[in-house]
Amino acid sequence: MDLVNPDQLQLVPGESIEAMFSPGPDRPDQVGLFVRSVSGISRGNGDLGILQRASLIQFNDVLLVLTMVKVYGPADEMFDIWWNYHSSRGTEHFKRMAEQERLTVHFYSDAGKDFTVDTENGFQRFFSNLKKHFEKVPSWTEVEFDRAVRGFCAQAYPKENLWEMIEIRQEGQQPSAEDKLADTELYFNTLPDELRPFYVYLPDKGHCVRIVPSTFEQEASEGNPEDYLHPAPVKTVLRCGIRWTKGYPVAPIPFIPGHGLAVPPDDQEF
Secondary structure: OOOEOOOOOOOOOOOEEEEEEOOOOOOOOEEEEEEEOOOOOOOOOOOOEEEEEEEEEEEOOEEEEEEEEEEEOOOOEEEEEEEOOOOOOHHHHHHHHHHOOEEEEEEEEOOEEEEEEEEEOOOHHHHHOOHHHHOOOOOOOHHHHHHHHHHHHHHHOOHHHHHHHOOOOOOOOOOOOOOOOOOHHHOOOOOOHHHHHHEEEEOOOEEEEEEEEHHHHHHHHHOOHHHHOEEEEHHHHHHHOOEEEOOEEEEOOOEEOOOEEOOOHHHOOO
């Protein structure tokens, strides 16, 4: 989408998009979020907070960038915005998001733009780490991107599930000797035999399987898969399914650059 005029934009209830806009004279253009509430969000006395989460998701052969904002105040609501790196101005938008320190969220109602909230761009670090991932995979069309978004949402919706799934966690370090429990009999549920060599118990993550996120499958197949292993809850791995590269399990679990795997908190078992 080209440069938009926030005062002339119209959104349907529940719609949320990203677009470039001009914040005013003598100020550089920036990328903003444009959202319309379903329940009707009121700014109230101005005490409106915005939480931010993001994830890089591989669905089939398409890399989906998902940002979510959760509004809390007089009423809570969350919005999901999907970014296509290969759209007509995708690379420019990604570059701007990696550079700009502030983020403007525009809220809409039946009458058009209702109010705006200026907040810190919590996605800046996330976007600054994305380019290298897109340079390693083939491009896709707008149609393929839309199909991938719909396909993933069909599995992951409602939005509350998305929000929990992409909870940002610190990237898991390789387990130490103290953390690692090689005796898989400690796991109280069924663990396939082929995954037993990759089982690990971590005090802060519980029963896990060390897997290669599908985002790094190509790098793992060309190099040393050990360098790309990350601990994921057993339940997440079994639900997502696995494939193999050089004898190492690969799982389609979202990976957030700079933070690590994004997994549902309820999947953790201790």
